[in-house]
Amino acid sequence: MLCAQFLGLLTVTGLVRALVLPVGSQLTDTEKGRRKVVHVLEDESGAVIVQTAPGKVVTHRGGSITLPCRYHHEPENTDPARIRIKWTKVTDSLQFEDVFVALGHQQRVFGSYRGRVELEEAGPGDASVIIHNITLQDYGRYECEVTNDMEDDTGFVNLDLEGVVFPYHPRVGRYKLNYHQAQDVCREQDAILASHGQLHKAWLDGLDWCNAGWLEDGSVQYPISHPRDQCGRKNTPAGVRNYGYRHKEDERYDAFCFTSNLNGRVYFLKRFKKVNYSEAVKACQRDGSTVAKVGQLYAAWKIQLLDRCEAGWLEDGSIRYPIVNPRARCGGPEPGVRNLGFPDKKFRLYGVYCFRKNKDSTGVQVQPTLQPKKTINSVTANVTRNN
Structure with a gap:
C-alpha cells in the first residue's frame, strides 16, 4: 500500500514538472536584451521553486539587461520580508562573485556592480535584476538563489554580449x-x-x-x-x-x-601628409581624440561598419585598416581588419586612426553608418590570414 502511494506521488510530481512551460529561447533582433517571461506551475509541497530563462540573454557593452528569475512558494501568504534573493556570478566551477542580495526591503549590491544593479520588481514572485551600463567583465553565467526559511532553490542565467x-x-x-x-x-x-x-x-x-x-x-x-x-x-x-x-x-x-560596443567613434584622420607614430599621437590630440586601440578598431569595423582602404597607426604601434567591402586593391577577397605589423615608429608612411569618446559615457549602441555590399556575418574577425 505504501509503495503504491509512493509511486502515485512520483507520477503526480512528474506530471506537474511536465507542465513547466518556459517560453522558447529564440530571439528576434528587436527582442535582444528584453526579459523573457517564464510561466511556472507548482504542486502544494511548500518548496520554493526558481525558474530562469533557457538559453542566453544578449546585450552589448554600455547597455542595460534584465536577468530573468521568478519563484513560486506555498502558502501564498508567506511573509515577503522572509524571502531572501541572492545573485552571484559563477567565475569558474568552484568560485562565485557576489552581485546582489535582498531580504525584504533591505538590499545590498557588491563590488563593481554597485550603482548598476537593481531588482526589477515586476510583481509577486519576481526575483529578476536589471544590470545597467554593461561592461565587458559582466559577460558570463549568473546564479539566482531564492530562500524561504529552510527551503531554497537556484536557477542560472547566461549573459552574452554582442x-x-x-x-x-x-x-x-x-x-x-x-x-x-x-x-x-x-x-x-x-x-x-x-x-x-x-x-x-x-x-x-x-x-x-x-x-x-x-x-x-x-x-x-x-x-x-x-x-x-x-x-x-x-x-x-x-x-x-x-x-x-x-x-x-x-x-x-x-x-x-x-570586445563589444564602442562608447565613441573611430575614424581615419584626413591629412595631406603621412606621419610617424609620435606625429600621429599629436595629430589625434589636436583633433580632440586619442589614437585608437586595436579593440576599438575591430569594434568599429564590426559594429559601425567602418570601411577604409588606408593603412594607419594604432595605439600599440601597429598598422592596420578595416575592410567591410572587399576589393582587389585592399588586401584580399574577404572582409576583415588587415594587419601590416609593427614598423619602425619613425617611418612617415601611414595615416592614423583616432578614437573620440562619446560625451555620454554610459554608452548608447552605435548604429551602422554604411551598408556593406557583402555580408560580414560569415567572417567575424578574418584578419590577414597567417599560413
Whole structure:
C-alpha cells in the first residue's frame, strides 16, 4: 500500500514538472536584451521553486539587461520580508562573485556592480535584476538563489554580449605571452580574453587563425576554417583546436581577445601628409581624440561598419585598416581588419586612426553608418590570414 502511494506521488510530481512551460529561447533582433517571461506551475509541497530563462540573454557593452528569475512558494501568504534573493556570478566551477542580495526591503549590491544593479520588481514572485551600463567583465553565467526559511532553490542565467573576437600578439613577437600577460594586453586594447564560447562562435562565423592563443579559462586554442599542413595537417577536419589547460606562468602563446560596443567613434584622420607614430599621437590630440586601440578598431569595423582602404597607426604601434567591402586593391577577397605589423615608429608612411569618446559615457549602441555590399556575418574577425 505504501509503495503504491509512493509511486502515485512520483507520477503526480512528474506530471506537474511536465507542465513547466518556459517560453522558447529564440530571439528576434528587436527582442535582444528584453526579459523573457517564464510561466511556472507548482504542486502544494511548500518548496520554493526558481525558474530562469533557457538559453542566453544578449546585450552589448554600455547597455542595460534584465536577468530573468521568478519563484513560486506555498502558502501564498508567506511573509515577503522572509524571502531572501541572492545573485552571484559563477567565475569558474568552484568560485562565485557576489552581485546582489535582498531580504525584504533591505538590499545590498557588491563590488563593481554597485550603482548598476537593481531588482526589477515586476510583481509577486519576481526575483529578476536589471544590470545597467554593461561592461565587458559582466559577460558570463549568473546564479539566482531564492530562500524561504529552510527551503531554497537556484536557477542560472547566461549573459552574452554582442561583439567581436580578434587574435593579438604584441610588438615583441608571437608566443611571448603567459596567461597574465595575455590578460593585460587584451585589457590594454579595450578588450578582455575571449571565452571558448566566443571563440567557437567566431569560428562558426569564419575566423581562421593558425597561431594558438590564451582564452579566459586558462586554455589555449585556435580556430581553423581551412585545414592545411601548416596548421595541424590538411586532412584533419575544420574546427577549434584545443591544447587544453596550460601552465599560466611558464608557457607562452598569443591571445584571443573579445570586445563589444564602442562608447565613441573611430575614424581615419584626413591629412595631406603621412606621419610617424609620435606625429600621429599629436595629430589625434589636436583633433580632440586619442589614437585608437586595436579593440576599438575591430569594434568599429564590426559594429559601425567602418570601411577604409588606408593603412594607419594604432595605439600599440601597429598598422592596420578595416575592410567591410572587399576589393582587389585592399588586401584580399574577404572582409576583415588587415594587419601590416609593427614598423619602425619613425617611418612617415601611414595615416592614423583616432578614437573620440562619446560625451555620454554610459554608452548608447552605435548604429551602422554604411551598408556593406557583402555580408560580414560569415567572417567575424578574418584578419590577414597567417599560413
